Amino acid sequence: QVQLVESGGGLVQPGGSLRLSCAASVTIFSQYTMAWYRQVPGQQRELVASITNTAITNYADSAKGRFTISRDNAKKTASLQMNSLKPEDTAVYYCNAKFIFTRRDYWGQGTQVTVSS
Numbered sequence: 001q002v003q004l005v006e007s008g009g010g011l012v013q014p015g016g017s018l019r020l021s022c023a024a025s026v027t028i029f030s031q032y033t034m035a036w037y038r039q040v041p042g043q044q045r046e047l048v049a050s051i052t053n054t055a056i057t058n059y060a061d062s063a064k065g066r067f068t069i070s071r072d073n074a075k076k077t078a079s080l081q082m083n084s085l086k087p088e089d090t091a092v093y094y095c096n097a098k099f100i101f102t103r104r105d106y107w108g109q110g111t112q113v114t115v116s117s
Contacts, residue, residue, distance in 0.1 A: 002026050002106040004095045009111030012085055020080040022095030022108060033098040034071050034078035038091035049080060085115045
């Protein structure tokens, strides 16, 4: 049973920073591609950033230059450093783990990020 637990969300002013963390309860963390998605009510969940087991990263255009995804295979964690936050970054952020052999997705419960003055 894969469990993902996110932390680090909250309220921040425009231009501020937040760091989201995701702790994964898996046997072999390196067998998962990790990603962060976000969702605004009434809209589809969208990919923010992903990182493969070999640390290849991919970012949504909206995240490039502002967000950085990373992983620590020894600690079984994935993080999303978000800088220069904008009100349009407000959303529930979800941690995602994709098993590389079956492509099965696992999701965390989500953490709210609100960017507002």
